[in-house]
Amino acid sequence: MTEPPSLPRRAFLARTGGLGAAGAGLAGGHGRAAAAPMPGVEELIGLVRPVLAQLALDTFRGLAAFALPGDDAYSRAQGTPRGRAGGVTAEAGELVEASLDRFVPFPQEVARPLTMALVTATAEAGIELPRHLPSELGRLDAALRLLLRGDEKIPLSLVAAVLLGLLAAQVNPAATGGPFLSPFSRLSYRDKARAFELLEHTDSDLVALLDTHLPQPLRGSVSGLLKYLGSGLLSLVAFGCFTEHAVWDAARRDITALPVGWRLTGYDGRTDGLDDLKGYYQGRKEAVGRA
Amino acid sequence: MRDVIVVGAGGGGPVIAKELAERGLDVLLLEAGPRHARPREEWTHYENDANHPLTGFFRFGPADRAKSAWFRETPQSSFVMQLSGVGGTTQHYFANSPRAYPGVFSGYSGPDAGAYDTRHRFPFPYAELVPYYEWVEATLPVQTAAMGAKEEVYFQGCETLGIPVQTALTTTGDSYRPQQNAILQPGGHAGRTADPRLLVFPRSTGCTFCGHCSQGCMQPVHAPRNQFAKRSTDNSYVPMALTADAWSPGGRAAELITDAFVTRIHTEAGAATGVTWRTGATGDSHREDARAVVLSGGCTENPRLWHNSGLPDPNGWVGRGLTDHHLDFVVGVFDHDVGNSRGPGSAARCDFPGRGALEQTGFPPALQALILSTSDSGIRGAYTNGRGPRGPWDGPAGRVLGPQLADLMQDGGHDRLLNVLVLTDDDVEPDNRVLPSVFPADAHGPVPKVEVHHRRRSARTLANREFLARKATALLRGAGARTVLRVDMFPVPLHVQSSLRTGLDPRTSVLDADCRSRAVDRLYVADNSALANSLGGPNPTLTTQALATRTAERVFTRVFGGDPWVRTGAPVVSTDVRVSRRLAELGL
Numbered sequence: 009m010t011e012p013p014s015l016p017r018r019a020f021l022a023r024t025g026g027l028g029a030a031g032a033g034l035a036g037g038h039g040r041a042a043a044a045p046m047p048g049v050e051e052l053i054g055l056v057r058p059v060l061a062q063l064a065l066d067t068f069r070g071l072a073a074f075a076l077p078g079d080d081a082y083s084r085a086q087g088t089p090r091g092r093a094g095g096v097t098a099e100a101g102e103l104v105e106a107s108l109d110r111f112v113p114f115p116q117e118v119a120r121p122l123t124m125a126l127v128t129a130t131a132e133a134g135i136e137l138p139r140h141l142p143s144e145l146g147r148l149d150a151a152l153r154l155l156l157r158g159d160e161k162i163p164l165s166l167v168a169a170v171l172l173g174l175l176a177a178q179v180n181p182a183a184t185g186g187p188f189l190s191p192f193s194r195l196s197y198r199d200k201a202r203a204f205e206l207l208e209h210t211d212s213d214l215v216a217l218l219d220t221h222l223p224q225p226l227r228g229s230v231s232g233l234l235k236y237l238g239s240g241l242l243s244l245v246a247f248g249c250f251t252e253h254a255v256w257d258a259a260r261r262d263i264t265a266l267p268v269g270w271r272l273t274g275y276d277g278r279t280d281g282l283d284d285l286k287g288y289y290q291g292r293k294e295a296v297g298r299a
Numbered sequence: 300m301r302d303v304i305v306v307g308a309g310g311g312g313p314v315i316a317k318e319l320a321e322r323g324l325d326v327l328l329l330e331a332g333p334r335h336a337r338p339r340e341e342w343t344h345y346e347n348d349a350n351h352p353l354t355g356f357f358r359f360g361p362a363d364r365a366k367s368a369w370f371r372e373t374p375q376s377s378f379v380m381q382l383s384g385v386g387g388t389t390q391h392y393f394a395n396s397p398r399a400y401p402g403v404f405s406g407y408s409g410p411d412a413g414a415y416d417t418r419h420r421f422p423f424p425y426a427e428l429v430p431y432y433e434w435v436e437a438t439l440p441v442q443t444a445a446m447g448a449k450e451e452v453y454f455q456g457c458e459t460l461g462i463p464v465q466t467a468l469t470t471t472g473d474s475y476r477p478q479q480n481a482i483l484q485p486g487g488h489a490g491r492t493a494d495p496r497l498l499v500f501p502r503s504t505g506c507t508f509c510g511h512c513s514q515g516c517m518q519p520v521h522a523p524r525n526q527f528a529k530r531s532t533d534n535s536y537v538p539m540a541l542t543a544d545a546w547s548p549g550g551r552a553a554e555l556i557t558d559a560f561v562t563r564i565h566t567e568a569g570a571a572t573g574v575t576w577r578t579g580a581t582g583d584s585h586r587e588d589a590r591a592v593v594l595s596g597g598c599t600e601n602p603r604l605w606h607n608s609g610l611p612d613p614n615g616w617v618g619r620g621l622t623d624h625h626l627d628f629v630v631g632v633f634d635h636d637v638g639n640s641r642g643p644g645s646a647a648r649c650d651f652p653g654r655g656a657l658e659q660t661g662f663p664p665a666l667q668a669l670i671l672s673t674s675d676s677g678i679r680g681a682y683t684n685g686r687g688p689r690g691p692w693d694g695p696a697g698r699v700l701g702p703q704l705a706d707l708m709q710d711g712g713h714d715r716l717l718n719v720l721v722l723t724d725d726d727v728e729p730d731n732r733v734l735p736s737v738f739p740a741d742a743h744g745p746v747p748k749v750e751v752h753h754r755r756r757s758a759r760t761l762a763n764r765e766f767l768a769r770k771a772t773a774l775l776r777g778a779g780a781r782t783v784l785r786v787d788m789f790p791v792p793l794h795v796q797s798s799l800r801t802g803l804d805p806r807t808s809v810l811d812a813d814c815r816s817r818a819v820d821r822l823y824v825a826d827n828s829a830l831a832n833s834l835g836g837p838n839p840t841l842t843t844q845a846l847a848t849r850t851a852e853r854v855f856t857r858v859f860g861g862d863p864w865v866r867t868g869a870p871v872v873s874t875d876v877r878v879s880r881r882l883a884e885l886g887l
Binding site for chain 1: 344347350443446451464466485491493509511640668671673684685700705708709
């Protein structure tokens with residue numbers, strides 16, 4: 009498999025939020041002082057993976073707010089705040105990330121070239137890069153190169169998150185910078201819808217571009233796959249907004265509090281029976297005869 | 300050497316297993332997923348626990364829930380609602396059991412004979428299947444559904460359509476009616492209380508109106524397994540197959556092995572001789588031989604197994620001709636509670652022979668939100684994907700998401716929604732199909748690709764869907780809906796049929812009129828994939844089970860030299876106390 013040139017990878021990192029995410033990881037979460045020696049490439053992979061996971065989660069929180077807005081920062085950022093808890097509080101973003109990474113048996117033989125194709129497509133997408141690229145970018149680039157070439161599993165959540173990041177950057181180039189790690193989460197509600205419109209559009213330029221960067225026999229299959237992925241994200245997150253997963257106690261097989269979706273709707277689904285029998289239509293309890 | 304190996308314990312396989320075990324044959328029933336033997340310990344009413352498509356106990360995946368689901372390629376925006384486990388998709392179905400329209404069978408000469416898929420009829424007349432319908436209807440048993448709040452509202456809408464009430468079992472014209480469903484009707488306190496002290500068998504019997512059909516039926520509490528309200532095959536045919544020696548003179552209990560994914564059908568000299576399966580927990584392979592093999596793994600898995608076994612496909616129709624009722628949802632928004640999340644999932648319907656059917660459908664909130672998001676017309680109010688059909692409903696069709704979803708669902712909003720499912724009479728089309736994927740194989744061999752063309756369907760199919768969406772809208776307006784939303788659903792192959800179809804024409808069918816492979820002797824098919832077409836729109840399970848009963852008879856007479864029984868015998872009802880007693884003795 010041909011390795012993408014380094015410039016596309018750098019552009020990819022900058023344009024899909026990987027830069028901000030990795031920067032945050034390098035600066036904070038790992039206790040590394042600014043003056044400490046910079047980590048080696050192998051160690052960088054260890055730093056990149058969790059921050060890319062963070063990027064994915066941030067993206068899916070933006071998606072959860074898109075499906076069911078509430079009283080959270082993501083809903084405020086997209087311009088549709090509401091006075092009650094929504095999909096973010098219901099942890100629908102967490103549900104999507106965990107589902108993609110742990111339970112979709114997405115073949116690595118597909119995930120890896122698709123990620124590479126995304127890297128290249130991002131570089132060719134004509135999105136303005138920040139004027140001064142930070143020095144970490146070279147090291148991150150090396151880490152990403154190893155990740156893409158190595159035997160480690162590419163998480164499907166990362167594939168989906170960078171796909172949404174790429175779409176976000178196309179819809180609104182300014183989304184490559186700002187609050188949140190994820191460019192998608194920085195979009196307005198209407199721009200998020202436009203990102204999905206790009207993904208779902210039958211003759212999307214993006215899909216065509218990705219297709220040309222995939223090896224046979226996968227070429228031609230990716231467009232359907234991406235539509236499936238995009239569509240599945242919307243359906244899964246809508247489902248997740250109203251379920252009990254955030255308050256689930258696996259050991260007791262029961263909930264520890266009322267789920268957000270139940271509080272919003274007033275539903276209580278625990279009963280073994282209800283008083284809703286109204287009788288039989290026209291009093292008939294049996295169908296008769298052959299015609 | 301077994302007499303018969305049945306591959307798959309879903310809606311059809313257990314029927315064959317029970318019928319042949321009842322007659323003393325040595326039957327091995329193999330199921331790739333788990334058997335939920337103790338639902339009160341293994342299931343809950345919670346939607347994520349049950350219905351999460353990747354992790355729920357009702358998913359398409361191995362018995363071990365900590366492991367990934369099984370990947371299937373769908374090269375379009377869609378979701379294939381397959382379920383593994385004993386009972387297959389009947390574990391979460393709504394148990395609707397209408398008969399097919401007579402017009403989809405050969406020999407039909409009614410005035411509307413030209414209104415159906417005339418090139419792909421069943422290879423025998425409707426009257427041929429009636430005794431088998433009656434046998435299954437008595438065995439399950441099938442009964443007339445009771446009304447809850449949502450059915451009352453639905454019937455109010457039906458009364459404005461100018462069509463009559465159907466009171467018979469066979470549908471002969473446009474009409475509406477309560478469902479004939481495979482649910483034991485409420486008895487005692489069932490349906491009349493939410494008091495847990497009263498919702499216990501035998502103080503309550505049959506359907507308790509809990510609203511959890513999609514999460515699997517385990518009602519009433521403490522009922523024997525074969526007396527659970529919903530007659531999914533894990534509650535009806537499987538218990539009968541496993542206890543056949545206890546209630547049938549000369550019967551022999553079938554053996555059920557779960558966590559057993561069949562990877563190969565073996566043949567010798569043009570006849571099926573046995574199967575190999577892989578045990579999920581260990582990865583070990585096993586092989587058994589049999590005098591006949593019956594495929595019942597489902598519309599996707601049967602063609603996969605056929606291809607992966609290298610079985611002949613002389614006319615290229617293995618996996619082709621998949622029908623799915625080209626489903627759609629039309630949703631009415633009311634100003635008052637219509638009981639969406641309460642009672643059985645679907646208890647009322649309309650029939651339009653030559654067009655399809657409509658059925659009332661109720662959901663708890665997460666599935667309701669999922670349904671509202673399954674559109675091929677983009678996001679309502681934002682973009683349309685070049686579709687967004689307009690009509691008598693309000694605004695363009697599309698996904699309901701974001702602020703509009705929140706507005707719709709909050710403060711009991713989900714219970715003010717009435718869903719009408721459109722079941723289109725769709726044509727058998729060769730390009731809707733299951734074929735081997737180019738994606739990497741899994742532990743069971745090359746994976747299948749399910750190709751369903753949403754936008755490129757026959758003119759008749761498309762016209763039928765639009766006709767029905769308009770009828771559904773009229774029904775909902777008649778019932779008093781304030782707003783009507785159309786989803787324009789993307790393909791959700793849920794009612795899947797006919798991927799290994801029986802038919803008169805050997806050029807376009809895989810099975811002969813006995814549901815036996817034309818290409819491989821002693822290989823039969825007994826699930827939805829054997830159906831000749833989409834039945835005209837009625838839900839497929841009852842017809843699959845009637846056809847499987849007929850196929851069991853053909854296997855028994857052709858392969859084993861036995862006598863037929865359906866026209867001469869009397870069926871035992873699956874709730875029989877002898878079945879309950881033996882299940883208890885066996886700890887099942």
